[in-house]
Amino acid sequence: MERTGEGDPAQVVPLLWRQGTVVGRTGLTVDAVVTAGCELADEGGFAAVSMRKVAERLGRGAMTLYVHVPNRAVLVDLMVDAAFGEVSYDASGDDWRAGVRTIVETNRALLTRHPWLLDVDTSRPPLGPGTIAKYDAELALLAATGLPDVEVDQALTVLLDLVRSGVRRVLAADAQAEGEWWAVAGPLLAQLMDPADFPFASRVGQAAGEEYGAASAPDRALDFAVETLVAGLETRLP
Incomplete structure (x- = not known):
């Protein structure tokens, strides 16, 4: 790293x-x-x-x-x-929920274009004009929540972490290969695993596998995480 x-x-x-x-x-x-x-x-x-x-x-x-x-x-x-510094936003408007989606899609595109950014720990961010302009624009999109400044910063941190984690999994996955692997591995597991021994893994795993056609769906997991974050932020609105 x-x-x-x-x-x-x-x-x-x-x-x-x-x-x-x-x-x-x-x-x-x-x-x-x-x-x-x-x-x-x-x-x-x-x-x-x-x-x-x-x-x-x-x-x-x-x-x-x-x-x-x-x-x-x-x-x-x-x-x-x-x-x-490649990132640009239209920070107009006061729909912070749309702002969250804009931040997600913008960073998803950035990380897909430059996957090496996923291998950089920016806990000490580079204090340059590109980084600060991006930070400022993203804060502007979330400020419409009316949350205290520190909570706006924390919300942005969590959101960007979700995107990084999600994009990492998306880029690591090969949808066709995952589907082919699951088509073979899933039925084999069903033959060997007794649902009575693993009731939740059996029930939920079967439902997810049938829905995804694979063991996981990183894109959908990222969307779910963002929706959950938005729902959580709504409970904190002033």
């Missing part, structure tokens, strides 16, 4: 806001380094990202990169902030 916030804040924060950056003699910039890092991560995950590989992608020597980005830890923050 990668982590943002592992670099020296005195180096990272100014770079996130492009303070004190320079254009190299060959035209190399921080933005070019970050873009190359994101491209490599899109293609092969974070395992494909190193300062050497980024330099190769740019056709430069590795030492040239360090003039612009001091180390890989800083690069991780820059990459995450750049990805978050």
Whole structure:
């Protein structure tokens, strides 16, 4: 698991806001380094990202990169902030329930486009313009609940965690392969398992298996989790 916030804040924060950056003699910039890092991560995950590989992608020597980005830890923050900066919202209106769905679909699309974001712990978020603009817009969509500010922040945290967990399962699943596996495994299990020994697993598992045509349905589980969160928030409205 990668982590943002592992670099020296005195180096990272100014770079996130492009303070004190320079254009190299060959035209190399921080933005070019970050873009190359994101491209490599899109293609092969974070395992494909190193300062050497980024330099190769740019056709430069590795030492040239360090003039612009001091180390890989800083690069991780820059990459995450750049990805978050792709997000845009129309934060108008006061329908917070529609806002919840907008946040879910926007983040689902972002994580599907950049699956490597699922492998980053952002407990210490990159404090750059991309991250803060995303945070601000998502808070605006939830502020219409009228909940206290801290609860709005907590609601957003839980919602984003639900999306990350759900998208991770969706991306890991292959609907056709899961269906084929269940078509063989389900009947075999039914022959071997006595429902009297496992009454709830038998009853609920059979109902779910018949409904999904597989052992699980990650998309539907995510939708259910979001609906449940919305219902819970409604009980807390002022």
